[in-house]
Amino acid sequence: MKVAIGADHGGVKIKEEIKALMDEHGIQYEDFGCDCHTSVDYPDYAIPVAEKVASGEFDRGILVCGTGIGMSIAANKVKGIRCALVHDTFSAKATRQHNDSNILAMGERVIGPGLAREIAKTWLETEYEGGRHARRIEKITTYEK
Numbered sequence: 001m002k003v004a005i006g007a008d009h010g011g012v013k014i015k016e017e018i019k020a021l022m023d024e025h026g027i028q029y030e031d032f033g034c035d036c037h038t039s040v041d042y043p044d045y046a047i048p049v050a051e052k053v054a055s056g057e058f059d060r061g062i063l064v065c066g067t068g069i070g071m072s073i074a075a076n077k078v079k080g081i082r083c084a085l086v087h088d089t090f091s092a093k094a095t096r097q098h099n100d101s102n103i104l105a106m107g108e109r110v111i112g113p114g115l116a117r118e119i120a121k122t123w124l125e126t127e128y129e130g131g132r133h134a135r136r137i138e139k140i141t142t143y144e145k
Ligand code: RB5
Pocket: 008, 009, 010, 011, 042, 065, 066, 067, 068, 069, 070, 071
């Protein structure tokens, strides 16, 4: 699995935590920035990461900002992206099983690095269930066209 990861200035610490998690588990990733603590604009990171996932160059994406909200709004504008804003492990598992979410968004001003790591681990490990959920995703895909 290849993961594209990005953050704005509000999400750099959690981005580093998730990179460490992926290093430990031998998951391949590319960091699309930022590494700064000065103010940047989240769409400048969300959209390139989302485009990499939508194009198939990367299998999944992880985006972090202060709340995760801006990142998820911007990523979901890219056709083919199902970005889930998640701050608990139940939703991390459910959004993979039911929504086949291909980008995970989190907010560093909402949760700490320990929980973010657990959420990302659950989300990365959980498979999509297909079945009745496929029909629902198909309706979204049809609408996008
Ligand atoms: C930046 O101040 C903040 O607005 C951003 O990180 C994010 O929370 C936006 O949704």
